[in-house]
Amino acid sequence: MISPLERQHVGANLCRHLVDAANHIPDSLAVAVQHSRGQALDRLSYEEMDFQTLNAKSDHIAAALIQFGLTPGMKAVLMVTPSIDFFCLTFALFKAGIIPILVDPGMGIKNLKQCFIEAKPDVFIGIPKAHVARRLFGWGKHSVNHLISVGGGRLVNGLTGAVNLEQIVKECDNTAFKLQWLADDAMAAILFTSGSTGTPKGVVYSHKMFEAQISALKHDYAIKSGERDLATFPLFSLFGPALGMASIVPDMDASKPITANPEFIFAAIEKYQCSNMFVNPALIERLGQAGSRTNHQLTSIKRVISAGAPATISSIKRFSAMLNSDVEVLNSYGATESLPLSKIGSQSLFNTTTITDNGGGICVGSAISGVDISIIDIDESPIENWHDTLSLPPYQIGEIVVKGPMVSRAYYQRESATIAAKINDGGFIRHRMGDLGYLDDKGLLWMCGRKAHxxxxxxxxxxxxxxxxxxxxxxxxxxxxxxxxxxxxxxxxxxxxxxxxxxxxxxxxxxxxxxxxxxxxxxxxxxxxxxxxxxxxxxxxxxxxxxxxxxxxxxxxxxxxxxxxxx
The missing domain is CATH 3.30.300.30 (ANL, C-terminal domain)
Incomplete structure (x- = not known):
């Protein structure tokens, strides 16, 4: 195992946390994936994997991918549903220095095609349905040279022209795998924005950004090794094993949380006594309504993290009725380009309703450790360099600008978007959120909507x-x-x-x-x-x-x- 001093010289890799967990808590649960057959609760099953196995299997897949012909620095579109394979494969890509491109299938066919045109992936890894769509819509046809399917068997592979991952791994000679160490700011992944407020843009993630997010979850959200997380968002679920926390994945469509079966989610929480939940506003509303009908209680939950959009006060209150009296819903503010930035607990949020109802905006809390939030004049012109005179005084509405270790430096192949959104600050980068708001005299941030709206x-x-x-x-x-x-x-x-x-x-x-x-x-x-x-x-x-x-x-x-x- 590489020491912290040695690591300063060789570089960074998000997977070092998984390696540490495999060494320190090898037999502890790392991932559990729920499977349903129909809508019957008594037909639920769970597939489990411990840290030692997850680490070893992702090592084996990484070695197999390299032997198959993939090389560090290649870009691979990943369209695999949340599963054991998803965890093993994603960690394998990070370990091998292959850059995963994560897109949200819910963004629509037109936007997905644009993402492929811009990202120019070398590899397409997906479930059979994704490969069928790839062929039908021509995704990546000018850049993809390697096709890998996850599941589906030989018939599907023959129809799609892909090679099954299981076959690739089986043919690997089990050569010992060596973790790839990268520069802190080297590209580690490309995450596309949802496109809900414009054309999706590829956000360049570095291992340094991932490390900052892990640090925030440890220190600002007080997540500890040994916890169990009900994971409803694929990207956040990857942070579980990196934190020594088990990720419990319910059987649901992560791109359409509003369609989730609340009983399945409640069953997963109770089976594994989850202490943490990551849920978006749509799921808070759906679970809260289901809980109120049956007076359901989530007694094991110690922390709820909500992000993605502001949840309504009424839905948070309804959902909170299922929680112990000392448990809060932590509402987080951020974006794909920079997350998390600020947070506010539900009890404090409830005290802001009078201001909000009278048009004072939605309070999204105070900045987390290491994050600086400023407000600047509303202007469409690029700003090349930051100077403190740009900051507006308290209570004056303007564009929200942020600086911190989890803030991305650039969009992928979108120079004009990068110029419009990024401000150089002496080697650091400030990001213009495209959101409007103001800071009050206590440093609390209040959201007033998108600049474009x-x-x-x-x-x-x-x-x-x-x-x-x-x-x-x-x-x-x-x-x-x-x-x-x-x-x-x-x-x-x-x-x-x-x-x-x-x-x-x-x-x-x-x-x-x-x-x-x-x-x-x-x-x-x-x-x-x-x-x-x-x-x-x-x-x-x-x-x-x-x-x-x-x-x-x-x-x-x-x-x-x-x-x-x-x-």
Whole structure:
């Protein structure tokens, strides 16, 4: 085993944590994957692997991939569902210095194709269904030279032209594998953003970034070796073994958490007495509703981490009813480019509701250790170098800018996007989040929505009046008939005008629309940051991202609203 002093000279590799766990707690559970047959709870089964086996098997796969012809520095698209194979394979790629490209299948066919064009992968590793889609849509046809399938047998391999991973491993001569050590800032992975607020971009991850995330989970979230995590997000589940924590993977579609079976998740938690959960807002809502119907209790859970989008206060309160009184939901703020950045416990969050309901934004807490958060003027122009005079004072809304060891340095093959989002700060990089917000006098960060979602309206006397999505929408969301609202801009008589799209609760009757519109206009005039909003439209079902069921596609709503105005 390499000592920390030696490691400073040879480089970095995320898998060193797995090697350490295999040496110190070899027989402890590393991964358990739930399998269901139908919807019956009594037909659930679990596939398990300890740290020693996970380390040895990923070593063997890494050696086999190298013998098969893959070399360090190659890029490999990985489209494998959460499984034992997923864990072994991903760690094998990291160990071999092969760069995994992780994409979210939920981003859509068009966006997926663009990801392949930009990333230019050398290798495609996927389940049979992914290989069929690859051939059908031509993914990576100009760059991929190695095709590897995971599962499916010879018939599928013949149809897709891929070689089965099991066959590759079987033919390996078991040559001893040597872990690849890389420079701290060398590219370790490419993670594509979801594309929910624009075209997906490939974020270049280094082992240094992964190390910073592991450190944050250890120190700021107090995760300890020996814990068991209910893992509902593939990337986060990989951190479990790196932390000496077992990852318990429920049988669910990770790209569509809203479709998960709550009973399966509850069963996995209880079987393994999970102490940690990582859940997004859609799953918090679904599990909370299921728990409230049956008065279910999650007595083993000591910590809940929520990220991806802001969860509603009501859904957090409903979910928290299943937890012990001293357990909080830790709401984390960040993005694929930089995560985590700040956090706030649910009890503190509950105390901010009055400010939020009056248009003060959503509190996302204080910066974690090693992270610096600043607010700068709203401007689309690139900023080459950072200077402290760019920072705005407390309570002034602007763009959120962050610096820390988990902040990415660049997008892959997107120089213009890198220039627009990155600021050099004496060798460090600050990232412009594309989110708007402000810091209060206690250093708490308050979110006010995406920069692209603000509406700079032109008033009757040709002044610019700026509206922010979260503060404006929260005012209208306080009405009981409203499920959610979305601020958009439409052009009327040649001027950009604010309009709020409304989605009603199921119990609300559309026949009351004229009365509701009057209520909304009255409410708008009562708050300074919504004054001037006079137009509202009821939309039957907002378009939202499938992963979080919370990020509203306002661009689509704006197109729809503009068509209604023209009619």
């Amino acid at each position: 603000r509406v700079d309206a032109i008033t009757a006397d040709n002044r610019v009046q700026r509206y922010y999505s979260i503060p404006s929408e929260r005012i209208f969301n306080t009405l009981p008939d409203i499920k959610r609202s979305a601020l958009v801009g439409v052009v009327i008589a040649g001027k950009l005008t604010p309009l709020v799209c409304i989605e009603l609760n199921q119990a609300a009757a559309c026949s009351k629309s004229s009365l509701l519109y009057a209520q909304l206009r009255t409410l708008a005039e009562q708050h300074s940051h919504t004054q001037g909003i006079e137009r509202f439209l009821i939309h039957p079902d907002f378009p939202v991202d499938i992963r979080h069921n919370a990020k509203i596609f306002r661009e689509k709503l704006a197109v729809w609203a503009q068509k209604q105005i023209k009619e």
